[in-house]
Amino acid sequence: MSSPRGSAAPLAPPPPHTGTTAPGGRFGALAGWAQCHRWTALALWVLVVAAITLGSTAAGSAYRNDFTLPGTDSQTATDLFEQHGSDQAGDSIQIVFKDTAGIESAKDRVEPMLAEVQRMPGIADVRSPFTDTSAISEDGTIGYASITLDGRTEEVPKEDVAEVIDVAQHISDDDLRVEVGGEAARNAEDQAAPTAELAGIVAALVILVLLFGSLLAASLPLLTALFAVGGAIGLIALASHVFTVADFTPPILMLVGLGVGVDYALLIFYRYRHELLAGLRPAEAGRKALDSAGRTVFFAGCTVIVALLGLVALGLGSLQGIALAVAVTVLVTMAASLVLLPALLALFGTRIQRHVLRQRTRAAAKGTTEGERWRAMARAVQRRPIPTLLVGVIALLALSAPALGMRLGFADSGNDPEETTSRHAYDLLAEGFGPGFNGPLVVLVKGDEQAGRTVQARLATTDGVAEAGPAMPSGDGALSTVFVYPTTSPQATGTVDLIHHLRDDVAPPLEHATGAEVLVGGATAASQDVSETLADRLPLFVAVVVGVSSLLLLLVFRSIWIPVKAAVLNLLSISAALGVITLVFQHGWFGAQPGPIEAFIPALIFAIVFGLSMDYEVFLISRIHEEWTRTKDPSRSVREGLATTGKVITAAAAIMMFVFGAFVLSSDRMLQQFGLGLAVAILIDAVVIRCLIVPAVMQMLGKRAWWLPAPLARILPEVSVERPGRG
Numbered sequence: 001m002s003s004p005r006g007s008a009a010p011l012a013p014p015p016p017h018t019g020t021t022a023p024g025g026r027f028g029a030l031a032g033w034a035q036c037h038r039w040t041a042l043a044l045w046v047l048v049v050a051a052i053t054l055g056s057t058a059a060g061s062a063y064r065n066d067f068t069l070p071g072t073d074s075q076t077a078t079d080l081f082e083q084h085g086s087d088q089a090g091d092s093i094q095i096v097f098k099d100t101a102g103i104e105s106a107k108d109r110v111e112p113m114l115a116e117v118q119r120m121p122g123i124a125d126v127r128s129p130f131t132d133t134s135a136i137s138e139d140g141t142i143g144y145a146s147i148t149l150d151g152r153t154e155e156v157p158k159e160d161v162a163e164v165i166d167v168a169q170h171i172s173d174d175d176l177r178v179e180v181g182g183e184a185a186r187n188a189e190d191q192a193a194p195t196a197e198l199a200g201i202v203a204a205l206v207i208l209v210l211l212f213g214s215l216l217a218a219s220l221p222l223l224t225a226l227f228a229v230g231g232a233i234g235l236i237a238l239a240s241h242v243f244t245v246a247d248f249t250p251p252i253l254m255l256v257g258l259g260v261g262v263d264y265a266l267l268i269f270y271r272y273r274h275e276l277l278a279g280l281r282p283a284e285a286g287r288k289a290l291d292s293a294g295r296t297v298f299f300a301g302c303t304v305i306v307a308l309l310g311l312v313a314l315g316l317g318s319l320q321g322i323a324l325a326v327a328v329t330v331l332v333t334m335a336a337s338l339v340l341l342p343a344l345l346a347l348f349g350t351r352i353q354r355h356v357l358r359q360r361t362r363a364a365a366k367g368t369t370e371g372e373r374w375r376a377m378a379r380a381v382q383r384r385p386i387p388t389l390l391v392g393v394i395a396l397l398a399l400s401a402p403a404l405g406m407r408l409g410f411a412d413s414g415n416d417p418e419e420t421t422s423r424h425a426y427d428l429l430a431e432g433f434g435p436g437f438n439g440p441l442v443v444l445v446k447g448d449e450q451a452g453r454t455v456q457a458r459l460a461t462t463d464g465v466a467e468a469g470p471a472m473p474s475g476d477g478a479l480s481t482v483f484v485y486p487t488t489s490p491q492a493t494g495t496v497d498l499i500h501h502l503r504d505d506v507a508p509p510l511e512h513a514t515g516a517e518v519l520v521g522g523a524t525a526a527s528q529d530v531s532e533t534l535a536d537r538l539p540l541f542v543a544v545v546v547g548v549s550s551l552l553l554l555l556v557f558r559s560i561w562i563p564v565k566a567a568v569l570n571l572l573s574i575s576a577a578l579g580v581i582t583l584v585f586q587h588g589w590f591g592a593q594p595g596p597i598e599a600f601i602p603a604l605i606f607a608i609v610f611g612l613s614m615d616y617e618v619f620l621i622s623r624i625h626e627e628w629t630r631t632k633d634p635s636r637s638v639r640e641g642l643a644t645t646g647k648v649i650t651a652a653a654a655i656m657m658f659v660f661g662a663f664v665l666s667s668d669r670m671l672q673q674f675g676l677g678l679a680v681a682i683l684i685d686a687v688v689i690r691c692l693i694v695p696a697v698m699q700m701l702g703k704r705a706w707w708l709p710a711p712l713a714r715i716l717p718e719v720s721v722e723r724p725g726r727g
Helices: 028-035 038-059 073-083 103-118 159-168 184-188 196-210 217-241 247-276 282-314 318-368 372-383 385-406 419-434 449-460 493-514 524-557 561-586 603-632 635-664 669-706 711-713
Strands: 090-098 123-127 142-149 176-183 441-446 467-470 477-485 517-521
Touching: 028 038, 028 282, 028 318, 028 467, 038 217, 073 441, 073 477, 073 517, 090 103, 090 159, 090 184, 090 419, 103 123, 103 142, 103 159, 142 419, 159 176, 159 184, 159 282, 159 711, 176 419, 176 603, 184 372, 196 635, 217 247, 217 318, 247 282, 247 318, 247 603, 247 669, 282 318, 282 524, 282 603, 282 669, 318 603, 372 385, 372 635, 372 669, 385 561, 441 449, 441 493, 441 524, 449 467, 449 477, 449 493, 477 493, 493 517, 493 524, 517 524, 517 711, 524 561, 524 603, 561 603, 561 669, 603 635, 603 669, 635 669
Parallel strands: none
Antiparallel strands: 090 142, 090 176, 123 142, 441 477, 441 517, 467 477
């Protein structure tokens, strides 16, 4: 069934189409419906996206972070704080002062400001440095006020903390310096403009125009992606009222959705263009494209979603929310590519066909053949498959090596940009009270006051402890809290060693002697607990995702070696990306602030990259499989598969690389690591693996690439990503 506009005569007659046309499958039928009801499909998408946007705007969002991890010492300590009414149940911020003439000289300005802060919403308690001599440095020039919030950082509105920052800094002048530190202060500082999102959209449009030579052709994949992302962001904002979704999720959704959406639409559009060049009319070309590339997109999208939902097994609230949000985004972008894009192609099919045929005429006049450079590259690889494979694998292993020393953790104020008040407060506190002051360990003693004093005395003499504060009883007297200040900074390995030493060596004898329960908690210990838990659970998560993805490839290609090859090479590209992140952010290459790798990053990058790598894997291998089915010539199949997909895979990867690389423009350290890791992984996957290593491996395997044991072949159901090809 061809649409009236889609069947208009092109500028030049297409070459005659020989052979039979395979009957359409379900994806072709879906394309046929979208073509016949193009205005209905477009109207439905516009109405649905508009309704979701209006609904999410009216309802607002309820993004919140949840880093609770039941079963850890730090989480148990936090729960006990809340149960027994300890002042430490709420998080805190610090207002830090520095006056070279002495803090006492600024008392008449500081105390009225602190009284005003005490009356502000979200504030539970204010402790002035003038009533606690330990809050003033030995030289008297630096002091701080402890501001206890009435809940955890994620529970206190950012607007309330931002108002505290404004009130505090209002009294600063040339003599008195005032800065505000703490996790809540970091979160409340002004966020940068959406530079990354805009840069990603511009980069995608430029690459698509260069690829197709037409603004109309370039705009269709991008328009499809923007529709999908708009709907997905609204859905997630609504879902945040029901599920725990972290507040840093929206920029991740925007760029992942944009990259994946353009990627999926581009794969379908490129196959549509290929069918037009083969002589099909626009309507039939749309159905053929959906029956081949559309099926590829569906299987690849399912793989991404499976990988993302695997993050739920890691058991961390915020990470589960991110996984769910990105999975929904991928699902919506996949739906847009399979329904919205065919409708757009039906509307503009004639114009696109004229442009495609005009391009072919110009290329023929120049004597160039599409894909010839990729055929030449494939021939070069096939002549020397073993050296190509060895060079590629050795290079990836070299890049992967730094990941073996990766240290997981969480960025703190010491990693913030130097112009932020939280970074200034961090530096002032370290200057006045020592490097460990910014990351105190909170030791909870569940016992009487005497037990608290005994524990405090022992902690004060422990190696690696600069100071142990007095044991502070809770409201009901059932608990005592001791602040322990390490001699090292919060992210230093010495602080990690101290946490383990206190838990493994110091606490057990104290519990035996006092009969009390001793727990080491606080933000620094909690960060370490989350990092270690994620590291421990990551191998199981990787095994599950690799296993499920390999099973899907086994079903699709009915081959043992194809999924094995895909799993190994995808793991290599991901490990190489993690190695690059380690060099840049942990070792401080290219001017980055040295520090640990954010604990979420390996799991997030693995889930997203492993799924996206399957896009290119399925797209390339399905084209090779089409040629293999038709010719039974393994070498020719590899050459033709690369010739027909190399250009689009490279273009799609370039778009993804620029879109994800735009994260590096963010001021958030976690987003920078996330963006760099994704960009490097996609670059390696598309250039080194798909264009070099895969052709080399396929050449070495030859006919064995499609081997499947007969008993297994009888059991497995028939599943395919491509329809029978043309004769």
